Amino acid sequence: MAETGRLSAPAAPLASPVTLVRIAIVAAILVTWEAVAASGLLFRDVVPSLLVIGRATAGLLADKTYYWHLGVTAGEVGIGLLIGGLSGLAVGILLGSNRLLGRAFEAYLYYLGPTPKIIFFPVMIMWFGVGPGSKVAMGTISCFFPVALSAAAGMREINPVLIRVGRSFRASTWQMVTKIYLPAMRLPAINGVRLGLGVAIIGTLLAETKLSNRGIGFLIINAYSTFDMPRMYALLIVLFVLSIGVNAVVGRLGGVDSIRRA
Amino acid sequence: MSSVTRAAAAPRAQSAAPVLVVDGIVKRFETPDGVMTAVDHISFDVAPGEFLAVIGPSGCGKSTLFNIIGGLLDGYEGRVAVSGETLKGPHASIGMVFQEESTFPWRTVTDNVAFPLEIAGLPKAQRVERARHFIDLVGLSGFENRYPAELSGGMRQRVAIARTLASEPKILLMDEPFGALDEQTRLLLGDKVLQIQDQLKQTCLLITHNITEAVQLADRVLVMTYRPGTVKRMVPIELPRPRSSEIVSSDAFGRYVAQIWGDLREEASRGMRDDEAHRGGGAP
Ligand SMILES: Nc1ncnc2c1ncn2[C@@H]1O[C@H](COP(=O)(O)OP(=O)(O)OP(=O)(O)O)[C@@H](O)[C@H]1O
Ligand SMILES: [Mg+2]
Numbered sequence: 001m002a003e004t005g006r007l008s009a010p011a012a013p014l015a016s017p018v019t020l021v022r023i024a025i026v027a028a029i030l031v032t033w034e035a036v037a038a039s040g041l042l043f044r045d046v047v048p049s050l051l052v053i054g055r056a057t058a059g060l061l062a063d064k065t066y067y068w069h070l071g072v073t074a075g076e077v078g079i080g081l082l083i084g085g086l087s088g089l090a091v092g093i094l095l096g097s098n099r100l101l102g103r104a105f106e107a108y109l110y111y112l113g114p115t116p117k118i119i120f121f122p123v124m125i126m127w128f129g130v131g132p133g134s135k136v137a138m139g140t141i142s143c144f145f146p147v148a149l150s151a152a153a154g155m156r157e158i159n160p161v162l163i164r165v166g167r168s169f170r171a172s173t174w175q176m177v178t179k180i181y182l183p184a185m186r187l188p189a190i191n192g193v194r195l196g197l198g199v200a201i202i203g204t205l206l207a208e209t210k211l212s213n214r215g216i217g218f219l220i221i222n223a224y225s226t227f228d229m230p231r232m233y234a235l236l237i238v239l240f241v242l243s244i245g246v247n248a249v250v251g252r253l254g255g256v257d258s259i260r261r262a
Numbered sequence: 263m264s265s266v267t268r269a270a271a272a273p274r275a276q277s278a279a280p281v282l283v284v285d286g287i288v289k290r291f292e293t294p295d296g297v298m299t300a301v302d303h304i305s306f307d308v309a310p311g312e313f314l315a316v317i318g319p320s321g322c323g324k325s326t327l328f329n330i331i332g333g334l335l336d337g338y339e340g341r342v343a344v345s346g347e348t349l350k351g352p353h354a355s356i357g358m359v360f361q362e363e364s365t366f367p368w369r370t371v372t373d374n375v376a377f378p379l380e381i382a383g384l385p386k387a388q389r390v391e392r393a394r395h396f397i398d399l400v401g402l403s404g405f406e407n408r409y410p411a412e413l414s415g416g417m418r419q420r421v422a423i424a425r426t427l428a429s430e431p432k433i434l435l436m437d438e439p440f441g442a443l444d445e446q447t448r449l450l451l452g453d454k455v456l457q458i459q460d461q462l463k464q465t466c467l468l469i470t471h472n473i474t475e476a477v478q479l480a481d482r483v484l485v486m487t488y489r490p491g492t493v494k495r496m497v498p499i500e501l502p503r504p505r506s507s508e509i510v511s512s513d514a515f516g517r518y519v520a521q522i523w524g525d526l527r528e529e530a531s532r533g534m535r536d537d538e539a540h541r542g543g544g545a546p
Contacts, residue, residue, distance in 0.1 A: 159362075162366060167352055
């Protein structure tokens, strides 16, 4: 665990060849995009010029209702992550600490884990309605599996002597969880939460694009159905940037303290 | 003063009410080759304040016995009693120091040593103060805020010892606590343990495969046989107290070592023959 913590942060110099190639790739894409837009080869509005998209992005960022929708989605993802993450952690710890339960139940986790969770959406609508409830449920289901699997694996990797130390001092179950299991498995657990956050965002947005009247997913599908392509691209760009930001923040959580303590 | 009471403790072992009774312990393990008896009818008593060393070749069942007395292993025959009370799980008056590296890597030295106090629910200020005391006792002052990864193996082992001492157990159980250390560090840490035991008037059960260590520290040495683990001999060590590591060069010390080595050599060579046979059989 210690090694991955140390190795995962290579210090890249600012203008390394890799960075230059990356910049070149982005530039090439933008130029091609602009060329296609100007050529009129595709239907005019499907590939709007960068200038138009830029203007739509600025307009979006100045729009108060956009922030309201963003708040709705963020809230749904947050609650989904909270419920799914905590229950995933609890189930993972239980399965990881009990060999019989682990053997019996983990097969289901492995089968259900990679199943696209959107197939549960109709059921969730019936259970929780078309409002935010069903979106939260989608986020919850999505992030439960990676968190539970990482937590179970993390539990099994705990140095068994540390568990015996806790038992020899007669720690209660709760003390074992909070003072030994969780700190000992924090790296795999944080990794699970990171994966969980990613799929919670996907699950929630996907659900919003299917059936809803609020949230970023709704805005995107709304822009699409009113054929407001610049606005749709603007939404995608903003979403893309936000996802990168969130992922970087969660990644930090895992890396920072591993240097001295792992 | 403690040397006087302790010197008297060994002969009294059989008469004074023992603080620890191990009575007819048998432990079997299921292995792929069938049932293996790791510990076979081991019985002994430990008097209050006594230092008992258990010595035996690798694989003879010492750690198994340690875990049973510590209440961490069940499914055995026989009975363990602490102050007359039959053991069911880890006992409050027993503190264990493990053979393996056992410090919590995510806790500083202070927080490691304060762990049992945290479990007991002591307020933070008191925990830190008590932890300081035991860190000082094992000679680690100045390292309070270091993490285990920043310490040497010997220092980490001292942290583990301080952590167990901080729970102030009546009986200190140690499983090869100096196993991974070099001879010099081992001798000096042995001195430290004797000093501390004198100060705290603890009963000690030390598991080791090092004869020098056993004779240096113990009032009695229990020699175990190899597979199944039984009591081969109980050797009272009548060397004056207080002892320090300098005693290892005395004649009397040499005689004890020679006697125990005589017993152990047979068992150890049986163990090695076993291992070789196993290896030979396993190879295609
Ligand atoms: N959980 C287990 N399942 C099966 N066999 C076990 C188990 N634990 C221990 N054994 C076996 O019991 C025997 C005694 O093991 P134990 O760990 O008590 O030895 P030891 O005397 O402490 O050895 P060492 O000095 O090397 O630490 C060994 O042969 C070991 O393989
Ligand atoms: Mg052992």
